[in-house]
Amino acid sequence: MQDKNNLIVYCEWDGSRVADVSLELLTKGRQLANARGIQLEALVIGSDLDDVESQLFPYGVDTVYKIDDPRLFPYTSLPHASAVINLFREIEPEICLMGATTIGRDLGPRVSSCLHSGLTADCTALEIGDHTDAVTKTEYHNLLYQIRPAFGGNIVATIVNPEHRPQMATVREGVMRKEIIDQDYEGFVKDLDPAKYVDPESFVVKIIEREVEASKVNIKGAPIIVAGGYGVGSKENFKLLFELADVLGGEVGASRAAVDAGFVEHDRQIGQTGVTVRPKLYIACGISGQIQHIAGMNESSIIISINSDPEAPINTIADYVITGNLEEVIPRLIKYYKKNSK
Amino acid sequence: MSLRIVVLAKQVPDTRNVGKDAMKADGTINRAALPAIFNPDDLNALEQALQLKDAHPGSTITLVTMGLPRSAEMVREALYRGGDGGVVLTDRPLGGADTLATSYSLAQTIRHLPDGYDIIIGGRQAIDGDTAQVGPQIAEKLNLPQVTYAERVTVSDGKATIKRRLENGFEVVECPLPLVVTVTGSADACRPRNARLVQKYKYAVTPSELEGLDDRRKALVQSRPELLISQWGVADIEADPEQIGLKGSPTKVKTVVNVVFQAKESKRLDGGDDAGLEDLVKELITDHIIG
Incomplete structure (x- = not known):
C-alpha cells in the first residue's frame, strides 16, 4: 500500500459526528481515487475521536488519520493548520478536499499558502483529466479539474494546478451526494501523536464563548x-x-x-x-x-x-x-x- | 492605546446586479456594463476599522488595495469615511494573479508600510471571485494569527475580542495583536461619507493621476501632502518576480464557459385560471410528486 500521493479529505468533527459535507466529499473522493488508482484517506482532528473510523469506512476510506487532543476541539485555525501542514509534508497528498464551510474556508487557504499549492474555492464539480499548457505546450496527465462558477455565477471556470501538490479544492455542503459504498469496508487507522504534529505555539486564539445549535432547517433533504x-x-x-x-x-x-x-x-x-x-x-x-x-x-x-x-x-x-x-x-x-x- | 489599522479592500465589478446588457451577444461578459465598486464585505471591514478608531483616539487607518491605477478611488472612498491614507499597489507584472500570488503581493506591501501595523482587517471575500482565500493567506505569509467570519471586533489590553458568525451560531474568540481579521457581510454596514471629509480629500490623488492635472492642482497637492495617495509597484515592495502575477500563481484557468441552462418547454397557466390550477394539482398528485 502506498503511503504517499493519495487523495485525502479533511473531515470536520462536531464533537460526535463527522459533518455531512465531509461524507459527501469522501463519496466524491472515492470516485476520483478510483479514477486515479490511488487510495482514499480521511483526516480527522479533534477530541473524543475513539470510534470515528466506523463513521468513515463505509464510504470506502482506506486510511483514517486521527489527531485526538482535547485542545483540538472546537476547531481553531492555527493548531489545525499546523497539524494538516505537518502531516501533508510527510504523506504528500496528490489531492486534498475540504468542505467550503467556515472551517474549510478558513483552514484551506492557510494550508495552501504555507505549502504553496493552489486552492480552488467552492467547486461545483470535480473531475480527472489531462491538460496542455497553452504557452509551453507541456502535457499534464490526470490532473484534478476544479470546476467552479465565477463572476457572480455568469461563467464556469475549470481550474487546474499543473505543478504544485496537493491539488486543493473546497466544495459546499449539498453539492456532492453522499453515498455509502460498503457497510463492511475496512481500512487502516493511524492514530497520530498530537505532540508530533501540532505546533505548541499555535494555541494563541482562545474561544471564550460559543453557541452553535443543530440546524433547524433541512432544506437539502426536503422532497x-x-x-x-x-x-x-x-x-x-x-x-x-x-x-x-x-x-x-x-x-x-x-x-x-x-x-x-x-x-x-x-x-x-x-x-x-x-x-x-x-x-x-x-x-x-x-x-x-x-x-x-x-x-x-x-x-x-x-x-x-x-x-x-x-x-x-x-x-x-x-x-x-x-x-x-x-x-x-x-x-x-x-x-x-x-x-x-x- | 492607539492602533495602527490596515484595511484591505478591492475594487470589483458589480456582479450582483448583472442586467441584460451585461452579457454580450456572443455570450461573453461586457465588463464595461458592470460598474466598478468597493467590494461589499470590504466596506463592512472598513466600518469595523472606523469603530476601532472611534474607540481608540489617535488610531490611524491605512487602506491597502491592489488593482488597476483607478483603484485610487478606493483610497479616496476610505478617506471620505474617516480613513487616514492608503497605498495603491498597481503594476503590470502583478496582473493575472491567483489568490496565492495576490496574498504574497499584499503581504509584501504590508511589510513595507512605513508605520507598521497592529491589526489588519479585510472583507471575508470579494464578489468577483467569492474565494475568501486572500485574508487567511496574507495571515500565513505574515506569520500572524487569523480570525475569519468576524462580525464585531473590539480591542483592549493588546488583545482583540472578536465575534465570529458560524453556520448555525456564533463564537467569541480572543487573540493577541497583531492579527488578520476578515469581516462578513452580516457585520455593521459602513457609515456614509462625511461631507466635511469629502471637502477635505476630494482632490486626493496618486502621483500618476496628478501627472495629468494642471499646475494649480499640482501646487495644491504640494502644499497639502495629505492629498498625495501612495502608489507602489513591484520595486517598492521588493517582490520576488517568481511569486507574483501569472507566474506566481499555482492555479491556472484551463477553460471558461458561459453558463447556459437548458430551457424547458413550459406549460403556461394564468393565476386566475381555477380549472387549470386544479388540473395541475391533480396531475402532481397522480404522478406522486405530492400527496
Missing part, C-alpha cells in the same frame, strides 16, 4: 421545496409560502435577495452561496431567477414558477409557469390540494 424571492415582498408574505410548504409536507427555501432583504433566515438560502437542492418538486415564488439561484436548484425534478412577470428568467427552466400574484395563486393551490388529496 418538496417552496422557495421565495425578493418578489414575495415581505416577511409577512412569506407566511403564505410556509403555509403551502406545511400543507404539502415540504420546506421553505429562499433566494439570496430574499435572505438579504431579511424576509427569512440565512440557512434557507438556495443557490451558489447557499445550499444546492434537488427536490422532486420546486415551487419558485416571486423568484426572478438570477443565475446564482438557478445553479442551486435546476436539478429539481419538477419546477413550478409563480411570478407576476411572465418574462421572469426562471420561467425558461420551469415545467409549469403560473403568471399571477402569490396572494391569489397560493391559496388556490392549497385549496385544490386539500380537495383532491386523500
